[in-house]
Amino acid sequence: MVKKLKVGVAGLGTVGLQTVCQLLKNREQIIQKAGVELALTAVADPQIDSDRKAMLDNQSCYSDAADMVEQEELDLLVELIGGVDPAGKIIHQALNRGIDVVTANKELLAKQGSSFFELSRKGEGRLRFEAAVGGSIPIIRTIREALVGVELDSIYGIINGTTNYILSCMADRGLEFDKALQEARHKGFAEADPTADVEGFDSAHKMTILAELAFGINISPDAVYTEGIKGITPMILEDARQLGYSIKLLGIAKKFNHRVDVRVHPTLIPQKSALAAVTGEYNAVYLKGSQLGSSMLYGKGAGGPSTATAVISDLVSLAAQKTNSTPAVYYSWEKTRLLPTEQLVSCYYLRLSAVDRPGVLARVTEILGRHHISIETVIQRGRSADRLVPVVLTTHEAREGAMQAALEEISQLEDIGQTPKFVRIEEGFEQE
Ligand SMILES: NC(=O)c1ccc[n+]([C@@H]2O[C@H](COP(=O)([O-])OP(=O)(O)OC[C@H]3O[C@@H](n4cnc5c(N)ncnc54)[C@H](OP(=O)(O)O)[C@@H]3O)[C@@H](O)[C@H]2O)c1
CATH class of the missing domain: 3.30.360.10 (Dihydrodipicolinate Reductase; domain 2)
Structure with missing residues (x-):
């Protein structure tokens, strides 16, 4: 039986809304990974308009976080109001009641952090604040x-x-x-x-x-x-x-x-x-x-999404401590399987040495085409000492299995010297 902890989110602004969104959307995933359910039971913001309501299920709504902390039997409070007041009072109130608190409030922590750390050391409630510095950086x-x-x-x-x-x-x-x-x-x-x-x-x-x-x-x-x-x-x-x-x-x-x-x-x-x-x-x-x-x-x-990710990570860590559950490192392993290499999809760099004769390149492109591999660029280099012409190709995304089969055929061609060389291209990096 998975243990259930009640979570309240105070402040539905940029980070608060993202946190609510991730808690609701990733509910099952969190249960599997953390071995505990983070049940969003209440939210607080002075303006819970129709757009915000539409994101919620049947959570209790409060216009002031202090009332939410007073009236709900929360296990975990997420403070995303910002600023010193009333955020500080609300965190004090929660820690004093033994509620664990997650906050992203760097201003409050910088100005009054030690009083909260002290309270958290003495009292029942614990405080986590990974999101206060560096968003997604732990x-x-x-x-x-x-x-x-x-x-x-x-x-x-x-x-x-x-x-x-x-x-x-x-x-x-x-x-x-x-x-x-x-x-x-x-x-x-x-x-x-x-x-x-x-x-x-x-x-x-x-x-x-x-x-x-x-x-x-x-x-x-x-x-x-x-x-x-x-x-x-x-x-x-x-x-x-x-x-x-x-x-x-x-x-x-x-x-x-x-x-x-x-x-x-x-x-x-x-x-x-x-x-x-x-x-x-x-x-x-x-x-x-x-x-x-x-x-x-x-x-x-x-930014909302990366800061909310850090908030959720703190919630999971507190929840694991509270319930003595161990986060599952190999989560859902019975369902997750390794992708066979031949199913990998990638772009490729290909280097061939071809005899300098008409029609060679056409035969190579015909083989690639037959295996559903489309070419992005072709560069023909100068003839080398052994009268072979190096040809460098890059492809659009193709399946590894298709690429291997095409390479096998290409290397059988009479006009191709040496085994073709290929290197996979990874484009998935953010660039300036
Ligand atoms: N935005 C980021 O990328 C980011 C990154 C790292 C850390 N942070 C930190 O995360 C915290 C939240 O930032 P944010 O950008 O999400 O702020 P925000 O967009 O201004 O959201 C704060 C929300 O709290 C509401 N609020 C005010 N008083 C309240 C009360 N008594 N009870 C409940 N809700 C109340 C505000 O309502 P009203 O607008 O009606 O007053 C507002 O909707 C801040 O401490 C900030 O420093 C933010």
Whole structure:
């Protein structure tokens, strides 16, 4: 019998709606993976209009999260209201009642995190906040769990997608700040009021949280030296490029002389460094420690879907602890099977050595066509010493089985020297 935990979501904005959506859509998958049911029983938002109602089943609806926490017998609360007040009071209320809380609220955690951590240590309710820093990047869990035995020396983070997008546009296309900001807004990477991002406050909130976790330092984000990107011009970026550097809005937390140095400001970093390759709306956190060497986590920093994914991951982890269930690593293994290689679908690079005689290429393309493989490009290279002409082909997507059969036939052709060489092409990477 699968145990069922009651979940309430407070705040149905960008992240809240995505969380509700993923909880409802992936209900079965979560049961299979986590061995526990996360039953969304209540939601709270001042405006549960018809669009929001349409996404829900028969959950109880509240206009204020405090009432939901008071009246529902929740096991888990998701706080996605944002800001310090009333979010802070609602989290306190829940933790005091023994309800476990998941939040993405970086501002609140940066300003009052230690009081919540303390309460969570003392009280019944536990607090998780993976979504507060780095969206889909599991940086909190990495520092708290995976690297718990590692003494970190420094953390460098590109942890604000808006400013990274703006700086990338300015560096790559010479756009002025205002134009780049306009484009970021248009693409949904900047909010209507981008002050917190552009001035570096959002990064300072996140660095405060990371510094506290990694180095145990309890500071206010106001104490973090913070400088935004408004002073950066295309000319400065070009100067940096000529010197072999990129400019990033970097959050830095590092040990120095028995102290911890925490800052956020535009920074020149070597163009060849891994962090310099983090462009557009992407985030990355680079960690250094004596036993660790260096390690970097990279991914989409914000946005409803990736932030909701981190929220759900926290819910699953809390639920597993609460019910002593073990997440199934080999979930649904009896239904999931390995794809036979011949059924693989891929594009291919193909290199043949053909005798320089009319009709050879036509015979090759006829064989490929018969196996339903269409050619994307053909390049004929100069004749080699053995009078064979190298021909390089790339194909559109084709089945591996068909490709292998075609290659077998092609290699039997009299006019083909050497065994054809082929390499699979993988196109599924996001590119700038
Ligand atoms: N958006 C992102 O990509 C992202 C990424 C990482 C972390 N986060 C964090 O996630 C949190 C939520 O962000 P968001 O972008 O989803 O914010 P949002 O779109 O502004 O949504 C917040 C929602 O909470 C509602 N609300 C206000 N007071 C409430 C109350 N007392 N009870 C219940 N609901 C209440 C708001 O209603 P009204 O609008 O009517 O006031 C609004 O619908 C924030 O802490 C943010 O920093 C966001």
